[in-house]
Amino acid sequence: MKLAIVTDSTAFLPERIRDHQDLFVIPIPVILDGKVYNEDVDIKADDYYKLMKKSKEFPKTSQPTFGETLDLYKSLKEKGYDTIISIHLSSGISGYVTNLNSIKDSVEGLTVIPYDTQITSMPMGHMAEAALDMLDAGKNLDEILSYLDIIRSSTYAYFIVDDLNNLVRGGRLTNGAALIGGLLKIKPVLTFEDGKIVLFEKIRSTKKALRRCEEVIGKRKEEIGRPVKLYIIHGNNLELAKKEKTRLEKNYSDITVEIGHFGPVIGTHLGEKALGFAICAE
Numbered sequence: 001m002k003l004a005i006v007t008d009s010t011a012f013l014p015e016r017i018r019d020h021q022d023l024f025v026i027p028i029p030v031i032l033d034g035k036v037y038n039e040d041v042d043i044k045a046d047d048y049y050k051l052m053k054k055s056k057e058f059p060k061t062s063q064p065t066f067g068e069t070l071d072l073y074k075s076l077k078e079k080g081y082d083t084i085i086s087i088h089l090s091s092g093i094s095g096y097v098t099n100l101n102s103i104k105d106s107v108e109g110l111t112v113i114p115y116d117t118q119i120t121s122m123p124m125g126h127m128a129e130a131a132l133d134m135l136d137a138g139k140n141l142d143e144i145l146s147y148l149d150i151i152r153s154s155t156y157a158y159f160i161v162d163d164l165n166n167l168v169r170g171g172r173l174t175n176g177a178a179l180i181g182g183l184l185k186i187k188p189v190l191t192f193e194d195g196k197i198v199l200f201e202k203i204r205s206t207k208k209a210l211r212r213c214e215e216v217i218g219k220r221k222e223e224i225g226r227p228v229k230l231y232i233i234h235g236n237n238l239e240l241a242k243k244e245k246t247r248l249e250k251n252y253s254d255i256t257v258e259i260g261h262f263g264p265v266i267g268t269h270l271g272e273k274a275l276g277f278a279i280c281a282e
Ligand code: MYR
Pocket: 028, 061, 062, 063, 093, 094, 095, 096, 120, 121, 157, 159, 172, 265, 266, 269, 270, 276, 278
């Protein structure tokens, strides 16, 4: 078997694997004032948040086309790969991974396994990382997929946004329209349930919402019961991410927290200044 790992640009990838020879990233487009930008190819996070502030129209995202995806798969077949694990953002927030099922058998001699991570961002980057590490260690396809399942079933994310408007207008908050009236004066903590974004708890202030995220992450850490990865992810809010890292590492002295950022695609749906906490098995 010659295996390639494909993921999409919403994965925040650890630096050490970004140039791995068996890793390939398909960019997801964002549309700003009618112009299409491929994430991390045409635009990076820093510039995007600036542009988003100035945009006249509400920003949008879309899925890579079947043509673009098939071109990538075909090129990998030509490079000698016969198997691909295609690791993507949750089917609860984008139809992309589900739609891959209709093209996965299109390239003769190539087995494509679409993998629905039920999440995105740093935990998804960790799934790509774990798959590559296992590949390098000589593990077989079943072993790699079983390990991805362990990470997926132990992944939890809690996050707050500065303004719920983007999530509600983009249609990514389950029951968002029904919730919004009641959420005006509070800071909701959001989470993923069955791959969808839902309200976790209504909290009175940002400070209390952050304390609640720290507490619930600590509880999850005990439940997972094995070494974990702990992530703080920010939407152009590095100062707050650093403060939270210090607090978490003080509270849970046996862990190191890694900081990453939300790129243009997730930034489109969460808006600027979002902050997320994520935990998963190492
Ligand atoms: C599409 O338009 O189908 C592709 C992109 C959809 C991205 C939706 C992102 C939702 C926000 C994710 C929050 C993650 C917090 C850890």
